[in-house]
Every structure is written in structure tokens, then in C-alpha cells.
Amino acid sequence: MSTRSQLLKGILDGCVLAVIEKGPAYGYELSKKLQETGLNDVSEGTIYPVLLRLQKNGFIRGEMRPSDSGPNRKYYFLTDAGKQALQSIIEEWQQISSPVNELLKRRF
């Protein structure tokens, strides 16, 4: 695994929560949206263990619904606990990201 995808794995929970916060999505849609943001390093399937873990923690819930293309899909919604979790991930990320940026930017 590349360094980039390893770094991404640690923050993927937060990214998935952030995508779902913008609106309910099903697995395929979700991976598409992550890729559109530019996060195309992690293989698409990686989101499924993440989705299971987030469900187990009660941060998201799934619901079967008819999709735009017809068949039923499992759409994910953010729960209240999920909103709180996302909030604390955002805060923690902000605390880490600026010192890390500071440390690493000299290298360029």
C-alpha cells in the first residue's frame, strides 16, 4: 500500500461521514463522490468495512430505498451521534493539519 493510501485510511471514516452529511447516498454513489473529490487512491471496496464500522458505532443507519436507476439500494443517513462524531473528527483534523502542514511544507 502506498504511503498516500495509508494516510487516507486513517481519515476515511471522517471523509465518508462528510459525504453522507451532504445527503443520503448508497455505496457506489459514495465511492464515486469520494473519487470526484480527488480521493481516488483507495480502492472502491474499502468503503464497505468503513460503512459497517460506522453503522456498528451508530454513526450512520442504512435504509433500503428505490434508487434513481430503479432497483432498491441501501442508502445511508447520518444519525445525531454521527453528526457529533463528524464534528469531533473535524476539530481533531484541524488541530493536526496545520502543525503538520507547517512541519512538512519546508521540504518543498
Add this chain to the structure above:
Amino acid sequence: MNAKQLIEENNKKRKLLTKENEKYYDDLLVYIRLHFTLSEQQTEEVLMEMLDHLIDGQKEGKTAKDIFGDDPLSYTDEIIEQLPKEDKRNIFQFVGGVIVNIISWVLIIRGIILLVFSQFTEVNNEINLLGVSVVSLAIGIFVIGNIWYMLKVTKKSLFNEKISLKTNMLKVGLVAAVSMAIVLAVARFTPEIGPSFSFDWWLSLLLGAILWLLHFIVKKKSRNA
């Protein structure tokens, strides 16, 4: 949708996969389903999501390897690690149901055999407590041990093109035959000491029928629930 409906839909949708993708997905599906201490509903839901994803990706020319990575075994282990466990009550209900079903059939068949044979010859309808207990235990160990071995062999052969199905079947069959011989030997050589009681054919048949009926009703009820 409940687990049963999801399984049926999965069976239909899998036909849409290309040969290469089907091989990858089938191994993944069997491997995950073999872990039957996991919640069946959650298992089938995630399997359906992955199948839908694969079918969508296929339309864009992606392969299962592109989507789920080229290390299916560790990917699948990651999924299994995150799946919630099945409710203990459901497992007990399932295992209990199987045991009751087997006992009821044993009693019914014993009743019929005794009835038929008693028409021609003197039959011994005595039951020795020690003998029955030892043989039941041996059969229990036989069944659990063989299922465990079969699962072990199957898990090992998934995601592995070098191990052929034929060798595996041979291995499983051989182990089953040897352990069956041990069970028969145990049954033959257990001494009939301690208390015995007579257990007539009609009582055997009646008890077996009642047990079977009970099992049938409970099963039907839990299915409709």
C-alpha cells in the same frame, strides 16, 4: 427486505457478472457466509451492496480486482471483522431446532423398525441408559467434528486456484468414513451396564411424532414473525 429475500435476489443478480468477476465474487460470498456466527441480515445486506457495486463497475469496464483490490482474503477478513455477531438467541434456536429434528426422526424410524420386525421375530425393545448416552455423545462429536473439518477445508481452498475441489471432496469423505467407523465401533463395544428400561415401538413413534410436530410449528411461527 429480509435475509431470505436478499439471498434470492443475490442468486438472480449474480448471473449478470462476467466469468472472471463471478469467480472472485463467489469466493468472497462463500467465505463470508461460512462465518455463520455473524448476523445473517447484515451479512446479506453487505453482500448485496458489493454485488450491486460490482455490476455497476462492470458496466464501466472495471473488474472485481479493480474494485475490491487484489488481496481478496485480507479484504474479506476486514469485512468479517466489522460485521456484527448474530443474536445468540437465533443461534440457539437454530441449533436446538436441528437437534430436536434429528431426535424426532430417530424416534420415528426406531418405532417403525420395531413395529415391522416384531411381526416376524422377537425384538428387544430395551434401552440401556449408558449405551444410549455414549452413542449420542459419539454421534454429536462426529457431526460437529465433520462440519468443522469441512469448513476448514473449504475456507482454505477459497481464493486459491491450486487446491482442486476433487482432492478436497476426497479428504472430507475419507475423514467422514473413518470417524463413522469409530462411531460404529463405540456403539458396538459400549457395555450394557447400569439401568435399562423398556421403550415400546408405539411410545417411540408417538414421542417422535409429537417432537416433530412441535419443531414444525415453532419453525413455521418464527418464519412468519
